[in-house]
Amino acid sequence: MKINPRYYPAIIIATYVIFLLLGILLGFGPERGGEGHENSALIQVAFETLESLK
Amino acid sequence: MSAAVREKSFSLAKSRRTIQWIVVFGTFVLGLRHIMPGEASRGGSFDSFCAFGGIETLLPYLSTGHLLKSTNLLNFSVLIATLGVALVAGRAFCGWLCGLGAIQDFIAEWTREFFGERRHIRGKQSKTILPLRLPAVVDRSLRYAKYLVLVIILFASLYAAFPPLREFCPVRAVFSLKMTSLLWLTLGIFLAGSILVERFWCKYFCPLGATLAIFNKISPVRLVTDTNHCNNCGRCDIECSMGIADVPINLDHPECVRCMECLNTCARDGSLTIQIRNKENVT
Numbered sequence: 421m422k423i424n425p426r427y428y429p430a431i432i433i434a435t436y437v438i439f440l441l442l443g444i445l446l447g448f449g450p451e452r453g454g455e456g457h458e459n460s461a462l463i464q465v466a467f468e469t470l471e472s473l474k
Numbered sequence: 475m476s477a478a479v480r481e482k483s484f485s486l487a488k489s490r491r492t493i494q495w496i497v498v499f500g501t502f503v504l505g506l507r508h509i510m511p512g513e514a515s516r517g518g519s520f521d522s523f524c525a526f527g528g529i530e531t532l533l534p535y536l537s538t539g540h541l542l543k544s545t546n547l548l549n550f551s552v553l554i555a556t557l558g559v560a561l562v563a564g565r566a567f568c569g570w571l572c573g574l575g576a577i578q579d580f581i582a583e584w585t586r587e588f589f590g591e592r593r594h595i596r597g598k599q600s601k602t603i604l605p606l607r608l609p610a611v612v613d614r615s616l617r618y619a620k621y622l623v624l625v626i627i628l629f630a631s632l633y634a635a636f637p638p639l640r641e642f643c644p645v646r647a648v649f650s651l652k653m654t655s656l657l658w659l660t661l662g663i664f665l666a667g668s669i670l671v672e673r674f675w676c677k678y679f680c681p682l683g684a685t686l687a688i689f690n691k692i693s694p695v696r697l698v699t700d701t702n703h704c705n706n707c708g709r710c711d712i713e714c715s716m717g718i719a720d721v722p723i724n725l726d727h728p729e730c731v732r733c734m735e736c737l738n739t740c741a742r743d744g745s746l747t748i749q750i751r752n753k754e755n756v757t
Contacts, residue, residue, distance in 0.1 A: 423695065423748040425737060429489045431695060432559055432566050439558025443551025450518055450548040 487738045490569070494576035501573040505649040518546040520650045521637060525567075526682040528553025530627060530637035543636050556682070560689035564696065564726075568676055568683055569733035574645050575676055579715060581665070582672040596739045597709030605672040607717060616678045617729065624681035644675055673715050676731065687728035694751040697725040697737065703745040710736035710746070722746070 423431070444450075508520040521527050521544040528549035531542040541547070559567045568575050582605050586594065589602035608616070630638040640646065641654065647661035667674035676683050690696075699722040710721040713735045718727050721736050722745070737746045 421750045421752070423750065425486050425734065425748055426484045426489075428486065428563075428695075428734065428748055429493060429570065432563055432570050433493070435559050435562045436555045436567070436571060440551055440555035442558070443554035444548075446551075446554075448547040448550035448554070450522070450546070 485738070486734050490733060493570055494579065497571055497573045498576050498580075501645075501649045505651045509651045518548055519544045520646065520652070521640060522546040522548045523552060524549060524643075524645065525552045525556040526639065526685075527637055529682070529685060530631045530639060533628060533631050534634075537632065542631065542634060544640065545637060556686070557689075560686045560693065562693060562695055564690035564693040564732050565683065565686045565728075565730060566695075566732040567686060568680075569731035572676075572682075573649060574680075575673065575731065577648055578668045578673045578675060581668040582715065585669050597707075597712055597741065599712050604669060606670055608671060610719075613677075613717065619678050620680050620684040623679055624684040627681055639681070672717070673731075677716060677729070683731075690726050690728050690730055690732075696749060696751055697732075697734075698747055698749045699723065699725060700744055700747065703742050705742065705745075707741070709739045709741060713739040 504523055505520060524545075527545045528551075531545040531549055532553075535541050541549075556567050556571075559571065583594070585604050586600050586602045589604055591600055591602050594600070607613075627638045637643075641656045642660050643657075644660055644664040647653070647657040647664060650657075653661075664675060671677065701722075704722050706722065711719060714721055715733060715735065716729045716731055718724050718729055724730070725736075725746075734748075737748070740746045
């Protein structure tokens, strides 16, 4: 399927924004107040799943 | 305005240049913001907005559960966004959204102007002495260096406290405004290299480019050549900032940054088109 070149920049920018938001929604968001961090929600779920399997 | 006139007035090159200026301006603002007091309250250091920072800190995070210093979880979001673009459109991030790629494009343009090119004519070989095109053998060999840089950084990240590229990172050297002697040296090499060779860093040393290269082969949004229309005039080869030879038959080349300058330059309507990959147009 052909894509009109005028939509190409919009496709790239939209993809970038969607995946960035997806990353933030998965818990990889900006942290405030120093270097310390907590695991993301996704990693937390993965760890808990692993724990429950043991 | 008729559809045909509207179509002609649209320039993909101008759109790209506008986006590149916005990216460069935004990255400078980010750098400026991080030399102000209270950096810790601003969502992390300058490094935490870097896609490659996500790659650098990924292995330590998976193996120990801790991030490298100066990175944070936001790096993973930026990395996911960059990989998302790569999944959809190959190395389009390098050609459209990378601040460093934009700076190199600007430097190449300014260099040609400095050496006497008054007006760039698309598809016509520039007569200026710089930027150079390195001999094919040297060029091809040097391009493998970025994969070596990637492997070294991934290995070093397992033993490092800070991201291994941090002290030599040209993005920090150009944008972060927090300079060290090593970053000044990096900036000097980067500027000299970009004046000598177009997209010097992307071609030879960028480890993020090395990571994204594989996606050119699998991304669904791609350029396709219609061999019935293309007459192999070579205009696209001349215009390719990544120096890819025989562009019409190398549209999925790992070095292609999907800048679409070939499409802009093509004089034969329908020779190059942007398409979504399907069984029929897979080459």
